[in-house]
Amino acid sequence: MQYVGSELEKLALKDADPDNADLLGRSAFNRYYYAAFLITRDTLGYMQPNWKGTQHANIPELLISSLKKQAKRALSKQRRDGLITHGEESRLLTELSSTASELAQLLKLAYDARILADYEPEIKTIKNGNVIFLKSHKLTTASQWPEKASRYCGRLKRIWKEIGLA
Template identity: 75%
Template structure:
């Protein structure tokens, strides 16, 4: 998906017809969003199999609140048996919450751009030098969404493993 987004971005920047450039730019925003979404969905499915089918709109909520319940339960057991102390419990929950919140914010921003690109054709993209904008969204920023999602997802998986909720799972790559 990321490759398709970058090719669409390249084509949009080089197309002199503003209508074609607009369509290509919109499609690039869309592909960058889906690359980040698919990376996240795969990670969530690796964390807990029934999370793989989570709807787009529900993923930020899952990242901000849904990860906590199983993590808290597992950490509580480990504190009770003496495997962890309260400080480790607090650190792991804090890291999980912060990473989940950062990824949720990234996906919300990307989803907003995707909705504009897909459902508001009256709002045209504009070029400013080598940057394409859709309202305040920059395509150069959108191109980083997949790698940022990858980074956050890798961190989530490390934390999930450290908590003891995951076996060895592959790094998400789309």
Template identity: 75%
Template sequence: MRYVGSELERLALNDTDPNHADLLGRSAFNRYYYAAFLITRETLGFMKPNWKGTAHAEIPKLLENGLRKPAKAALTKQVRSGLLDRGDESRLLGDLNATGNQLAQLLKLAYDARILADYEPEIKTTKDGGVIYLSTHKLTTARQWPSQAERLCAKLKRIWKEIGLV
């Protein structure tokens, strides 16, 4: 998906027909969103298999609210058994919440751009120098969504393993 987004972005920047450039740019936003989404979906499936099927719009809610309950339960058991102290429990929960919230915010932003790209054709992309905009969204920023999702997902996996849920 990332490669396709990059190629579409390149084509959009080089196309002199504004209608063609708009269509290509919109599609690039869409592909960058889906790249970040698929990375996140794979991570959620790793964390808990039934989370892999979570609907697009529900993923940020899961990342913001759904990770805490299983993590807290596992950490409470570890604290009771003496494997962890309260400080470790607090640190792990804090890291999990912060990382989940960062990924949720990234996906909300990307989803908003994807909705504009797919369902608001009257809002045209614009070019300013080497940057394509869709409303307030920059394609140069969208290009970073997959790598940001990879970084945050890697951190979620590490925390999830450290909690002992994998």
């Protein structure tokens, strides 16, 4: 998906016809969003199989609340059993919450851009030099969504393992 987004972005920047460039740019936003979404969906499926089918719009809430709730339960039991200290429990919960929150924010922003790209064709993309904008969203920023999602997901998997849930 990321490759397709990149190719669409290049085509949009080269195309002199503003209507064609708009369509290509919109599609690039969409592909970058889906790349980040699919990376996240795979991670959620790794963490808990039934989370893999979570609807797009519900993923940020799942990241913010459900992950923490499940981790908190497991860590509290480990602390009560004397397997970890209160400090270790706090550190892991903080790291999980922070990473999940950052990923949720990224996905919310990307989803907003995707909705604009897909459902509001009257809002045109604008080329400014080598940057394509869709309202306040930059395609150069969108191109980084998959890589950032991958980093956040890698951290979440590591923390999930450290908690003992994987």
